[in-house]
Amino acid sequence: MERRVLCVGIGEQLNEMTTAVEERDDLVVVEANEVDTAEALLKKEPVAAVVTAHELPDGSGMDVIDAVETTGTSPPCVLFTNASPADINTERAETVTVEYLRRETDASRLGFVVEDMISHDVQAGFMTPQDEGERLDALESYNIESLPVKDSFDRLTDLIADRFDAELAFIGLVDRDVERFVSCAGGDLDPVPREETMCTHAILQQDVMVVEDVRADKRFSENELLAELGVRFYAGANLTDPDGHTIGSVCVIDMEPREFSSEERAHYRSTQIR
Amino acid sequence: MSVRASEPFDVVSLPIEELDSGSSVLVSGSDVDALASVFARLVAPTSREHSIVVGTDGVDEVVRTTDRLGGRAADDLTVLTESGSGPRRAGTIKSVDSISDLTQLGMSLSESVSDVNQAAGRFRSGVFLCSDICEAVNDIRSVYQFLNTRFLSDLRRHEAVGACAVDTDADVRTDMDSVVSSMASSFDFHLEIRNAGRREVTLSVSGEHRDMDRVTVSL
Numbered sequence A: 001m002e003r004r005v006l007c008v009g010i011g012e013q014l015n016e017m018t019t020a021v022e023e024r025d026d027l028v029v030v031e032a033n034e035v036d037t038a039e040a041l042l043k044k045e046p047v048a049a050v051v052t053a054h055e056l057p058d059g060s061g062m063d064v065i066d067a068v069e070t071t072g073t074s075p076p077c078v079l080f081t082n083a084s085p086a087d088i089n090t091e092r093a094e095t096v097t098v099e100y101l102r103r104e105t106d107a108s109r110l111g112f113v114v115e116d117m118i119s120h121d122v123q124a125g126f127m128t129p130q131d132e133g134e135r136l137d138a139l140e141s142y143n144i145e146s147l148p149v150k151d152s153f154d155r156l157t158d159l160i161a162d163r164f165d166a167e168l169a170f171i172g173l174v175d176r177d178v179e180r181f182v183s184c185a186g187g188d189l190d191p192v193p194r195e196e197t198m199c200t201h202a203i204l205q206q207d208v209m210v211v212e213d214v215r216a217d218k219r220f221s222e223n224e225l226l227a228e229l230g231v232r233f234y235a236g237a238n239l240t241d242p243d244g245h246t247i248g249s250v251c252v253i254d255m256e257p258r259e260f261s262s263e264e265r266a267h268y269r270s271t272q273i274r
Numbered sequence B: 001m002s003v004r005a006s007e008p009f010d011v012v013s014l015p016i017e018e019l020d021s022g023s024s025v026l027v028s029g030s031d032v033d034a035l036a037s038v039f040a041r042l043v044a045p046t047s048r049e050h051s052i053v054v055g056t057d058g059v060d061e062v063v064r065t066t067d068r069l070g071g072r073a074a075d076d077l078t079v080l081t082e083s084g085s086g087p088r089r090a091g092t093i094k095s096v097d098s099i100s101d102l103t104q105l106g107m108s109l110s111e112s113v114s115d116v117n118q119a120a121g122r123f124r125s126g127v128f129l130c131s132d133i134c135e136a137v138n139d140i141r142s143v144y145q146f147l148n149t150r151f152l153s154d155l156r157r158h159e160a161v162g163a164c165a166v167d168t169d170a171d172v173r174t175d176m177d178s179v180v181s182s183m184a185s186s187f188d189f190h191l192e193i194r195n196a197g198r199r200e201v202t203l204s205v206s207g208e209h210r211d212m213d214r215v216t217v218s219l
Helices: A011-022 A035-044 A061-070 A103-120 A132-142 A150-163 A224-229 A262-269 B032-043 B059-070 B102-118 B130-136 B141-157 B176-186
Strands: A003-008 A027-032 A049-052 A077-081 A099-102 A168-174 A178-185 A209-211 A233-240 A246-254 B024-029 B050-055 B077-082 B092-096 B122-128 B159-167 B189-196 B200-207 B210-218
Touching: A003 A011, A003 A035, A011 A027, A011 A077, A011 A103, A027 A035, A027 A103, A035 A049, A035 A061, A049 A061, A049 A103, A061 A077, A077 A103, A099 A103, A099 B102, A103 B102, A103 B141, A132 A246, A150 A168, A150 A178, A150 A246, A233 A262, B024 B032, B024 B141, B024 B176, B032 B059, B032 B122, B032 B159, B032 B189, B032 B200, B050 B059, B050 B102, B059 B077, B059 B122, B077 B102, B092 B102, B102 B122, B102 B141, B122 B130, B122 B141, B130 B141, B130 B159, B130 B176, B141 B159, B141 B176, B159 B176
Parallel strands: A003 A027, A003 A049, A049 A077, A077 A099, B024 B159, B024 B189, B050 B077, B050 B122, B077 B092, B122 B159
Antiparallel strands: A168 A178, A168 A246, A209 A233, A233 A246, B189 B200, B200 B210
């Protein structure tokens, strides 16, 4: 599968970037000489990665990265320059992690780094478990949506919503890039980007994860999607396969913060599916 | 260019005696001095190695312990720190305006890795204290992104090992136990400091082929 890499620069520097990236199988370069052109290309079609010079005729590499942020996607970005990081204004991109490669000494590594960034999805704002590969394979092998378990899952989520007096109860499967929902009591949920979900955090711990007030928790307080949905409380228990891979979560959410007593946590543990 | 060296990295006075290139270790606990001592044992450079540490308050103790272990801090240790803080001395001290500016911090770390690559090639990387960075930022997801994009990626791409220390008593407006669990699931080893005295600590060790050993080590 071909993956597009946007290279932004001029003259010899652009040639260096393009040559390095195209040495890698499956990477195809799209070139731009200016920030404006890069911005237009980014709006037209998504890219797998961006490599940019720092000094550009109509701006800087950080302007290109700013443009990347506004697309709503998050391809990994490389700043390929001899300028020192201390001399680069990162004010507008304080939360974007940008790979820095010094052109003078690291040009030979550029292609490798770009390929590595793409294949390892390094921009993820969540940690992934050590068994992520096997976990995803397990999820794919079950193909749960095709199994005759929908009625059972629906009964379970109804029961959980009732037992814990929650506005919504759902069972979500955490895939590589999205979470999709196989059952939901109290509403309908469309698939959600994995980076925005709370379940992607819940699957990383053995015990149930409880967030009594989403807005007071620094992992989720800036999450625009949760704010838009009005989610304030969350509890998630693991959905684990017989080999121990956690493929999703059994969850309740509420639109008001609430306390979850230790007794309720203990009861909620019993909802874990193994 | 992705190198998994055949020669592992030695570790002094800890129940993990050596680390394969690419390995990552999470160190957690509520005693900052004990954290510094255990952390330093993981990142202290031996001959033919360099160390790069992202340091917040308390990294001074890491530098002192590194010196005690082999006396190489003055030559082979680079500390990235916020302007106005950081250790009194190290081989190289690089400043960033704010530890919460993870973009600049990440680029400075990349630059340091590039410098080391030109020279020693083999290095140990560390973050002390990751909880201080969590405290400084508005959104902890950016710290996870920093760890994925920089810290863990560097270990994968180079002949390197790394350690990340978390103070579980830090007030970062979240469930620290949950954060530690999340991070531990991505690291190869987790050393939890259970009990700390002046001269010894009790650690729980979990991770690759280990399942919660509890060991007391002398410092």
